[in-house]
Amino acid sequence: MTGEKIKKNLTNLVKKVLPELPVNSVLEWLPPPQSEMGDLCLPCFKLGQELKQSPEKIALKLEKLLSSKISLIDLVDQVKSQGPYLNVFLNKPVWMEIVFQEILKNKKEWKEISFNKQKKVLIEYSAPNTNKPQHLGHLRNNFLGWTMAELFSLTKAKVTKVNLVNDRGIHICQSMLAYQKWGKGKTPESEKIKGDYFVGQYYVLFNQKVKDDPALLEEAQAMLQQWEQGDPEIIALWQKMNQWAIEGFKKTYQKIGVNFDYWYFESDIYEWGKKTINKALKKGLCYKREDGAVEIDLEKYNLGKKVLLRPDGTSVYITQDIGLAQLKQEQFNPDLSIYVVCSEQDYHFKVLFKILEIFDFNWVKNLYHLSYNLVFLPHGKMKSREGQTADADEVIQEMEKMAKGEILSRNPNLSPLEVSRRAEIITQAALKFFLLKFTPGQKINFDPQASISFDGDSGPYCQYTYVRIQSILKKIDKKEIDKKIDYQVLKNKLEIELTQLLFNYPEIIKKSTINYNPSYLAHYLLALAQKFNEFYHQFPVLKAEPKLKEARLVLIQSVALIIKQGLELLGIQVLEEM
């Protein structure tokens, strides 16, 4: 009996005793704000509107009508009205057994949250630029994309993760030109620098030099033309530098534990939208300007005018996205296609989706722009062209140093190998949790000194909670929890609240997934860990009476499993000791 099923049974019963209720009315059963108020509640405001009665009266009426019939529903002990709310109390021992069994047995197979079964989901994220290393903003993108993929997988969607590498254009030529002029044949190997940093140096160098010598801009422009005409020397340089950058990216991806099923390269696809635009031109969906450029008028959607092809027929940014959207459709035929892209591009995606709609692609309804806000540093927005960034690798390195210090202060005799292993895992936890606990649409102010902590609202706090539970579980004989357990002994407030939290887990997964918002999961895990720590300080497990001990062991084992699974969804590993 899952939460879903309990709610369904309750809904059916309410509809039976209130036959005057519209057949299609939806009842929402929620967790009450406080544990003493019950295990589920039904706010009666909407019912009140539908039946033209005060919600208080409805709640009272339901209490009366249902009380005699609750024996018809397993698990429900009593219903009680409180103002405009109807609160439901479940039979704790039976309910606990069900909640814990569900968690301990099912693990990865949660029928209740398989609501994306049969659905094909495509997630595009990361989209690095080959002229600079990835910074904190990319990390937010990477973690968001990766976590959404995990959430969709857990809910049984068939997920494909794709990366679109931004490897062509004038900005790439700028770093190429700088390397050609001042690189002196150096390589990442000769300089012992990670490839993406090596290339990034020349991008910064170009932007320094161009201040004194604006003619460099034209040179870069000329280089782009040579590139487009297939000049073998330019192409070779481009390939070499791209390779360096991409090798660097791959090291970072490996470090942060994200991956992709498929890679697109802009250099392959940048012209693919041309055909579609020319077709649309023939149908009169867009028009040719006097100077020969192809343009579309979106004024009536309040989106202005947009150039689709330059006067010389070459493609622009949106040309490529029009082509890529079709390519994805043909290649993967997704039911849902998500673009994880920063909110700076909200306008771009509005325009893109509108154009595809005007071009009459019916699958445009399956496209979703998962927009997330910028990451700001104390001195403002990151500017890679001025070298003012918080590079992902550097932030991670700094944090690992801090983590090592923390670990050593607690375990001075630990082997250096184990210290770095733990430091890596704890750093990932701190960083990922920090970036994912914010609602995606919310901007993040990142202050390297203040933002990263290993206590309080943090990933390591959740990890530590897990470690504590493991430390208890290590001390017991496994047989102790194989027995038939009487959950009547679990009756203090914290035990009940922990059960309520565990019971809500599927709902949190659902909410995080359908709202594209892993922060719900992050906040839930914090609440669960906090509640456990409160419990831990007040009530002994190992030294409790045998029956109580057994029941508590099952409870804390369930808590540990949910913390582990929840953290893993956020890309965070747990440790047995820390």
Next chain:
RNA sequence: GCCCCCAUAGUUUAAUGGAUAAAACGUAAGAUUGCGGAUCUUAAAAGUGCAGGUUCGAUUCCUGCUGGGGGCACCA
């Protein structure tokens, strides 16, 4: 100039239109002869930028204003 987003304790953030606005950091005091103190307890601390409106009910929806961020390329 136009468009989009945001504004909640000292700070950083929570809160499907619903029950007493919730945490963390910081501050002050306290808890180790208790399963790990990266923990816990207690206290002080906001009535949600300002002015209106809709609603039985607004942090949440609408209008205006103020302040901050982003965008408005034939750059990607």
